[in-house]
Amino acid sequence: MKSEDQYSRHHILPKSRFWSSEPSNIEIMKNSIHRSLHTLFQNQMIAEQLITTVELSGKALREDVRQWLLDTLTSKNIHDPYTWYKDECVR
């Protein structure tokens, strides 16, 4: 079996930022997807990943739409997942 076809454990809220390894914070994913995710987003929080996505999509978005998205995404503390996610969102 190629390692790309194997699965690994991803921390939804990054372990590198001291989030736990409890099951609710773990997502099992294929190695190929897992590596792609970290290539694109490193160990960003999910809100930061959304901001990165908006910035990467900047040329495809109308300027006012892009600014509205960035204003919305930064209107809360992007480092505090509890201002972003209810318990049922982080499984």
Ligand SMILES: [Zn+2]
């Ligand atoms: Zn990971």
